[in-house]
Amino acid sequence: MSKNNEIDKVSGVETTGHTWDGIKELNNPAPRWWLIVFYITVIWSIGYWVVYPAWPTLSGDGERGGTQGTMGWTQYDQLKEQQAEIRARKSAYLERFENASFAEIRSDEELYAFAVAGGAAAFKDNCATCHGTGGAGSAGYPNLNDDDWLWGGDVESIHETIRVGIRSPHEETRLSEMPPFGDMLSGEEIADVADHVLALSGRAEDSEAGAQVFADNCASCHGDNGLGDSALGAPNLADAIWFYGSEKGDIMSQVRKPKHGVMPTWEARLDANTIRQLAIYVHSLGGGEE
Amino acid sequence: MSDNAAPIQLFAKKARVYPKRVWGTFRKLKWASMVVLLGIYYLAPFLRWDRGPHAPDQAILIDMPARRAYFFFIEIWPQEVYYLTGILILAAVALFFVTSLFGRVWCGYACPQTVWTDLFVWVERIVQGDRVKRMRLAEARWGFEKIWKMALTHSLWLVIGLLTGGAWVFYFNDAPTLLEQIIHFDVPWGVMSWVLALTFSTYLMAGFAREQVCMYMCPYSRFQSAMFDKDTLIIGYDEKRGEPRGKYKKGDSWDDRGHCIDCTACVQVCPTGIDIREGLQMECIACGLCVDACDGIMDKLGLPRGLIRYDTTHNQEAREAGLKERSHLMRPRTVYYTAIITLVGAVMLFGLMNRAPVELHVLYDRNPLFVKLSDGRIRNGYDVKILNKAHEDKVYSLSVKGLENVEIRVQGAGEIKADQLHVYADSVGHFRVFVVADKPADARENVDFRLEEVGGANAADYDGVFMSGKP
Incomplete structure (x- = not known):
């Protein structure tokens, strides 16, 4: 800047000589204290480079591919530390949880809260994809909130279902297979039996022919009154809850060529405690049986 | 143009104030x-x-x-x-x-x-x-x-x-x-x-x-x-009596001059560093130290006190006009400030006296909104919070009105009954509550939750909803 710059009359400050439409720029340098702080931060940052991992290196050797810093600090380690901390905090309950029976857990306030909280988290990670975040399911995916259970609604049964899955590759998997009656029954018979099934919950006039078809073909699994059997995985046909739809057409289609859902086994994927937590959580959703 | 002209100052330089000791x-x-x-x-x-x-x-x-x-x-x-x-x-x-x-x-x-x-x-x-x-x-x-x-x-x-x-x-x-x-x-x-x-x-x-x-x-x-008006107490300098000011030597006559001897005692003791003789100023915090300082000087001079004093503008004007000084405490301003204080105080007091010893909050589940049960009835889930503000443990009974064939079930560790909800002293009790009822007429039915203290008179209500369809 030249020395001959004009001094602004109002502020007594030198101008830079830059003029735009008659507006002159004042030469107000940044305050010294500000500059000093700025320089200190610059120097401080060098310390960061030394102490913490900072610069990427082109060598790419090792897992980190950069300068490592004298402290050897990494975010990975920090994450591991924090996870270890959480595990340590959990372990206080885990041991008690592991050794307690379902009945004991369900009468112990602390263990129950631990199970429901852990189960809720595991549910959202693993189960919500099919059953929904609220466990309300959808057509073909059972609602876990209601009181209708294909394979039993007490904690032990729920636990078993989660552990072995349904029609899964697990050796002990829950397995039921309704045959496709489309090959065995005529269209008229199927319509009749559908009427009878609707009549079980009082939604249609009963058909005598349908009742006969039902007794001959269906009652062996679903029971004489269509109440189902959770040991066989046979659904209750007399209640208000329908898995694949409640209309006559839905029922006929399910008789003709039944759909069979699959639930994976979780034994190999989740540890025993998580499965137990999940069982208690699902049981707590409201439909759990004793 | 003249470069010698002093630049106009936009900021006042801070002058440090050194208040002098004063008695009074x-x-x-x-x-x-x-x-x-x-x-x-x-x-x-x-x-x-x-x-x-x-x-x-x-x-x-x-x-x-x-x-x-x-x-x-x-x-x-x-x-x-x-x-x-x-x-x-x-x-x-x-x-x-x-x-x-x-x-x-x-x-x-x-x-x-x-x-x-x-x-x-x-x-x-x-x-x-x-x-x-x-x-x-x-x-x-x-x-x-x-x-x-x-x-x-x-x-x-x-x-x-x-x-x-x-x-x-x-x-x-x-x-x-x-x-x-x-x-x-x-x-x-x-x-x-x-x-x-x-x-x-x-x-x-x-x-x-x-x-x-x-x-x-x-x-x-x-x-x-x-908030100031002409009857507000301010620190005032009696200009009529003080001016014209001037230095005073012992033995001088007080005729044809004011009582202010320009000793600046009032300025020296001022904690905000102002000259009160210039009249009421924003900087004046009305601490009265200049009054003490001036009174001390007046005593030494054998003059009456009060050249600088707590004063009102009305009285200053009255003295100038030779009228009697009066204080006006009842003014529209003071009356309506009193009214506001009384009103707010009463509302507060009423609120505190009637502070509910128990509060009930009922939040209904959004997912699932409702659950259809196998017998065709409808179940809703709620997070119920009971605020027990008493300093002792309490037992409450929860009921719901506005539904047919109602059943209330509390989900938790052990067996909890809806009419035996235990909440610790000075704490919030949190309960998972399921309400089962016949399907009501409206998809979104308004219902009343009522909480009553077992063996006590306290109760709380909450206007809740019972969902049985997509509204």
Whole structure:
């Protein structure tokens, strides 16, 4: 800047000589204290480079591919530390949880809260994809909130279902297979039996022919009154809850060529405690049986 | 153009004020108010107030971790923070009221900024001497005397700051416990950082900023003129009697001249460094020290006191016109401030007297919105929160009205009955509640949840909904 710059009359400050439409720029340098702080931060940052991992290196050797810093600090380690901390905090309950029976857990306030909280988290990670975040399911995916259970609604049964899955590759998997009656029954018979099934919950006039078809073909699994059997995985046909739809057409289609859902086994994927937590959580959703 | 012209100054240079020592009625009042107010500040956290076994026994306590505030008989939960609004409204209107009657007595005697500044100036004077000595020391070269005097002043200031911050944290912790921790140097870092922050702010505000706070930072000094009228008590200089001012030698006649001898005693003692003879100014905090200073001079001269005095504009005008002085306490302003204080106070008192000892909150599940059961009935899930504000454990019974064939089930560890909900003293009970009922007419049915204390008269209601379809 030249020395001959004009001094602004109002502020007594030198101008830079830059003029735009008659507006002159004042030469107000940044305050010294500000500059000093700025320089200190610059120097401080060098310390960061030394102490913490900072610069990427082109060598790419090792897992980190950069300068490592004298402290050897990494975010990975920090994450591991924090996870270890959480595990340590959990372990206080885990041991008690592991050794307690379902009945004991369900009468112990602390263990129950631990199970429901852990189960809720595991549910959202693993189960919500099919059953929904609220466990309300959808057509073909059972609602876990209601009181209708294909394979039993007490904690032990729920636990078993989660552990072995349904029609899964697990050796002990829950397995039921309704045959496709489309090959065995005529269209008229199927319509009749559908009427009878609707009549079980009082939604249609009963058909005598349908009742006969039902007794001959269906009652062996679903029971004489269509109440189902959770040991066989046979659904209750007399209640208000329908898995694949409640209309006559839905029922006929399910008789003709039944759909069979699959639930994976979780034994190999989740540890025993998580499965137990999940069982208690699902049981707590409201439909759990004793 | 002339480059020699002095640049126009946009900012006033800060001139440090060195208030001179003064004796008199108002100085005594200021000492008294300082002792009383600091005494309250330091001792109040140690006051005890018995609230029974389930609550702290500290009279004034803001318990952040437990989310409770205690003030003698008042206990406030976080959702009752509107009581704080009431207290602030009361404080503000009370300030306006006092201001319209007595001017800036708050500024002059009670404001923490005034009290601590006064204390710091006192320390300054004890160490460095009175006004002239302090001014000389400030201009003196740095030598042994200046170094030790300055170091001692600032150290004492910091100690006062530390004690100020140290006392503040007692209001947020059990005072005797914390005192013991402090004695054993076992103070949590959170507490310590507050102490240090307040030490620093006290040091800064009372040591350096002082009257600048009143002049530039305080909003109240800016808008207090709105509360002023001609009957408000202000510090006034009796111009009619004082002017024309001039130096006075013993034996001179008082004829044809005013009683002001231009000794500037009033200016020297002023903590904000103004000349009151120029009339009412925003900087004047109405502390009355200039009154004391002037009265002292008048006594020496054998003249009547009151050349500078607490006065009202009305009386100044009355004296000039030769009329009788009167004080008007009943004015529209004071009347409606009184009315507002009474009204807000009554509302607050009513609120506190009728503070519900139990509250009920019922939040319905959004996912799933409702559940159809195998018998065709509908189930809704709720998160029920029961706020037991009593200092003893209570048992409540929950019921719901507006549904047919209702069943209430509580989901939790062990067996919990809806008519036996146990909530610990001074805490929130959280329950998972399922309500099963016949499908109501509306997809979104309004229902009443009612909570009744078992074996007691207290009850609470909540207007809830029961969903049975997509609304």
